[in-house]
Amino acid sequence: xxxxxxxxxxxxxxxxxxxxxxxxxxxxxxxxxxxxxxxxxxxxxxxxxxxxxxxxxxxxxxxxxxxxxxxxxxxxxxxxxxxxxxxxxxxxxxxxxxxxxxxxxxxxxxxxxxxxxxxxxxxxxxxxxxxxxxxxxxxxxxxxxxxxxxxxxxxxxxxxxxxxxxxxxxxxxxxxxxxxxxxxxxxxxxxxxxxxxxxxxxxxxxxxxxxxxxxxxxxxxxxxxxxxxxxxxxxxxxxxxxxxxxxxxxxxxxxxxxxxxxxxxxxxxxxxxxxxxxxxxxxxxxxxxxxxxxxxxxxxxxxxxxxxxxxxxxxxxxxxxxxxxxxxxxxxxxxxxxxxxxxxxxxxxxxxxxxxxxxxxxxxxxxxxxxxxxxxxxxxxxxxxxxxxxxxxxxxxxxxxxxxxxxxxxxxxxxxxxxxxxxxxxxxxxxxxxxxxxxxxxxxxxxxxxxxxxxxxxxxxxxxxxxxxxxxxxxxxxxxxxxxxxxxxxxxxxxxxxxxxxxxxxxxxxxxxxxxxxxxxxxxxxxxxxxxxxxxxxxxxxxxxxxxxxxxxxxxxxxxxxxxxxxxxxxxxxxxxxxxxxxxxxxxx
Amino acid sequence: xxxxxxxxxxxxxxxxxxxxxxxxxxxxxxxxxxxxxxxxxxxxxxxxxxxxxxxxxxxxxxxxxxxxxxxxxxxxxxxxxxxxxxxxxxxxxxxxxxxxxxxxxxxxxxxxxxxxxxxxxxxxxxxxxxxxxxxxxxxxxxxxxxxxxxxxxxxxxxxxxxxxxxxxxxxxxxxxxxxxxxxxxxxxxxxxxxxxxxxxxxxxxxxxxxxxxxxxxxxxxxxxxxxxxxx
Numbered sequence: 001x002x003x004x005x006x007x008x009x010x011x012x013x014x015x016x017x018x019x020x021x022x023x024x025x026x027x028x029x030x031x032x033x034x035x036x037x038x039x040x041x042x043x044x045x046x047x048x049x050x051x052x053x054x055x056x057x058x059x060x061x062x063x064x065x066x067x068x069x070x071x072x073x074x075x076x077x078x079x080x081x082x083x084x085x086x087x088x089x090x091x092x093x094x095x096x097x098x099x100x101x102x103x104x105x106x107x108x109x110x111x112x113x114x115x116x117x118x119x120x121x122x123x124x125x126x127x128x129x130x131x132x133x134x135x136x137x138x139x140x141x142x143x144x145x146x147x148x149x150x151x152x153x154x155x156x157x158x159x160x161x162x163x164x165x166x167x168x169x170x171x172x173x174x175x176x177x178x179x180x181x182x183x184x185x186x187x188x189x190x191x192x193x194x195x196x197x198x199x200x201x202x203x204x205x206x207x208x209x210x211x212x213x214x215x216x217x218x219x220x221x222x223x224x225x226x227x228x229x230x231x232x233x234x235x236x237x238x239x240x241x242x243x244x245x246x247x248x249x250x251x252x253x254x255x256x257x258x259x260x261x262x263x264x265x266x267x268x269x270x271x272x273x274x275x276x277x278x279x280x281x282x283x284x285x286x287x288x289x290x291x292x293x294x295x296x297x298x299x300x301x302x303x304x305x306x307x308x309x310x311x312x313x314x315x316x317x318x319x320x321x322x323x324x325x326x327x328x329x330x331x332x333x334x335x336x337x338x339x340x341x342x343x344x345x346x347x348x349x350x351x352x353x354x355x356x357x358x359x360x361x362x363x364x365x366x367x368x369x370x371x372x373x374x375x376x377x378x379x380x381x382x383x384x385x386x387x388x389x390x391x392x393x394x395x396x397x398x399x400x401x402x403x404x405x406x407x408x409x410x411x412x413x414x415x416x417x418x419x420x421x422x423x424x425x426x427x428x429x430x431x432x433x434x435x436x437x438x439x440x441x442x443x444x445x446x447x448x449x450x451x452x453x454x455x456x457x458x459x460x461x462x463x464x465x466x467x468x469x470x471x472x473x474x475x476x477x478x479x480x481x482x483x484x485x486x487x488x489x490x491x492x493x494x495x496x497x498x499x500x501x502x503x504x505x506x507x508x509x510x511x512x513x514x515x516x517x518x519x520x521x522x523x524x525x526x527x528x529x530x531x532x533x534x535x536x537x538x539x540x541x542x543x544x545x546x547x548x549x550x551x552x553x554x555x556x557x558x559x560x561x562x563x564x565x566x567x568x569x570x571x572x573x574x575x576x577x578x579x580x581x582x583x584x585x586x587x588x589x
Numbered sequence: 590x591x592x593x594x595x596x597x598x599x600x601x602x603x604x605x606x607x608x609x610x611x612x613x614x615x616x617x618x619x620x621x622x623x624x625x626x627x628x629x630x631x632x633x634x635x636x637x638x639x640x641x642x643x644x645x646x647x648x649x650x651x652x653x654x655x656x657x658x659x660x661x662x663x664x665x666x667x668x669x670x671x672x673x674x675x676x677x678x679x680x681x682x683x684x685x686x687x688x689x690x691x692x693x694x695x696x697x698x699x700x701x702x703x704x705x706x707x708x709x710x711x712x713x714x715x716x717x718x719x720x721x722x723x724x725x726x727x728x729x730x731x732x733x734x735x736x737x738x739x740x741x742x743x744x745x746x747x748x749x750x751x752x753x754x755x756x757x758x759x760x761x762x763x764x765x766x767x768x769x770x771x772x773x774x775x776x777x778x779x780x781x782x783x784x785x786x787x788x789x790x791x792x793x794x795x796x797x798x799x800x801x802x803x804x805x806x807x808x809x810x811x812x813x814x815x816x817x818x819x820x
Contacts, residue, residue, distance in 0.1 A: 077675070077677050078671075078676075078677070079716075080671065080672045082715070082716065083706065083715040083716060084714055084715060161677070189679065293680070343676060346676045346681065401674050403674045485672070486670075536713055566714065567713055568714045
């Protein structure tokens with residue numbers, strides 16, 4: 001046609017489009033744009049590995065260089081998803097080893113990765129650069145050895161929070177002497193000691209190394225050796241931050257830190273000996289991220305440290321910081337955007353520290369840029385939540401965990417509906433919300449009415465009836481992920497809002513009141529959803545139809561039912577019901 | 590104030606055995622909401638036929654009774670629910686090790702977790718536990734008991750070793766239909782849990798299997814020998 005651009009021009013224009021959203025929009029314009037776009041899409045993000053098959057992805061996008069994918073539902077982090085549920089990445093790697101020989105990046109979250117998988121990766125992709133395994137499991141340090149040995153141009157090896165079977169620290173020594181490409185190494189989740197000399201040599205020959213996150217086994221006395229070889233580091237994770245208190249160790253460390261002029265992030269800090277904290281003073285003013293969530297030091301030491309970090313944007317800390325520490329943060333860290341406060345004693349019956357809702361209120365008052373919160377505490381009030389909501393209307397992520405389930409407002413003994421209602425009403429950009437405490441259906445009415453940008457919602461021990469669930473499913477227009485445990489939500493709301501589930505990535509419900517019959521109905525009526533029941537008690541059709549299922553995971557898919565379901569997971573599609581029920585009828589049951 | 594609230598919460602909370610959320614119907618759905626569903630159409634969707642009555646939550650200022658947590662036979666002072674509070678395992682581990690190092694000698698802890706798979710005869714799926722989260726056999730026993738109901742680890746004294754158990758007591762346990770925990774050690778041998786000091790166990794245990802007492806008889810000789818050498 002006379003007016004159309006040559007393909008090359010369009011391709012060049014499309015190369016400026018980075019987000020999936022934009023690329024997807026472009027693909028919808030017309031068939032020729034769809035075709036051009038699909039050939040030049042280099043990055044693919046798959047939020048649920050079972051929503052699509054490798055074949056479909058490969059068929060549509062033949063030239064992918066980077067894959068990012070997630071497997072298990074989020075509640076797997078808290079042991080609610082049994083072992084063997086799924087999330088295996090191996091079939092994807094097998095398919096891609098043939099289709100994408102030029103693949104450079106693999107980023108996985110909550111997936112099962114085996115040593116065979118790692119070996120296949122290391123041998124299939126000649127230009128492989130980036131491996132990020134976030135909260136993954138299923139592999140050992142032998143698999144890491146394959147990666148180290150075979151990936152000639154490895155840039156990133158990041159094992160954040162993965163569960164690795166640690167056979168030995170020997171894997172690190174498999175990096176060949178001519179490997180100088182490393183930019184990021186995160187081995188903080190590993191237990192075994194690696195050969196320090198191998199580590200030192202690796203760091204010395206990696207001039208581009210920007211991120212180095214060590215594991216606990218790397219002793220503090222040796223940290224300075226590493227830092228002196230890598231003064232260009234931007235992010236450092238220490239090993240254990242403890243040693244016999246000696247002035248030479250201290251001065252070496254101080255000197256090493258002061259050579260690091262570019263350090264922006266610090267983490268690690270296991271077993272902190274407070275006497276060594278001043279050694280890092282020189283870097284404090286440059287820090288934008290500080291992760292002290294393993295540092296079991298008292299509030300006074302924490303305050304001394306944090307008040308020096310005036311440019312802090314992200315702070316992760318244990319509740320040892322207490323309300324007084326958070327007040328100090330509010331006064332000193334005016335650029336703070338994200339705060340996470342973790343519980344030091346989550347299972348203790350009594351509070352062990354003086355951290356209450358007041359700490360969070362102080363930070364919400366003092367830090368004008370605060371937009372992301374994860375906060376564990378033992379008491380909360382509606383008044384505090386209302387204050388926080390009014391202080392920070394630009395809040396994006398708000399996750400509050402009051403440790404005891406169903407605890408009401410400690411001042412008024414009322415449910416916390418009003419407080420969370422204020423959050424959703426004031427914070428119009430809220431994308432993620434986790435709630436706790438005593439909550440009735442009313443809070444869900446507020447959420448359905450106001451939380452129009454909400455994408456992810458986590459609910460536990462809340463609500464009175466299906467009305468609660470109905471409010472959420474019918475009101476939250478942007479909802480993508482909904483995870484629910486121990487709530488009295490049942491069949492009616494789920495079935496009435498079945499179509500909504502096709503607009504979401506997934507729904508998780510465990511220990512709720514959804515019956516087997518309703519699951520079957522949902523599975524039959526919605527062919528584009530996989531409705532999976534997880535039940536330890538055996539096949540659901542050996543119990544009455546009205547019997548609630550233990551766990552339910554519903555997700556949209558174009559990949560059909562998955563073929564790797566273990567014996568305790570059942571797909572509620574057509575086949576299941578007609579096959580087994582008719583079997584029973586034949587057997588005269 | 591906080592204590593008072595907590596006590597109230599605890600009294601109102603019913604801990605029950607049995608199926609999770611076995612109180613369906615309790616909250617009387619029909620009393621609160623009336624949803625008319627248009628199920629005759631090919632698709633179930635939102636439609637204007639839904640007619641919702643106002644919920645009478647205003648009447649209910651009392652704390653709501655809980656749905657039964659899927660939990661153990663012997664409820665401890667504070668009921669521990671699976672996966673709550675939502676703290677990742679590696680974080681729980683850090684705290685447990687810290688507490689230990691406060692009281693014991695400072696460990697040159699490896700810092701890693703010690704995840705082992707736990708299978709139980711007759712149970713359809715495996716679980717995983719991080720042995721470093723526990724300090725004694727009793728703690729492990731309690732945790733396993735929560736994961737698998739109708740389960741006994743035998744009697745452990747305060748030090749967590751079965752060294753007081755006489756030959757006859759051991760035989761009783763193994764003859765009963767109770768479950769007995771066994772583990773595979775680094776050498777590939779299957780042993781009875783409780784045979785060795787706790788730290789040694791954590792260091793050598795590769796996987797756990799909870800088997801019926803009668804089946805574990807084959808492991809008895811090792812335990813017997815140990816009983817004899819100690820007495």
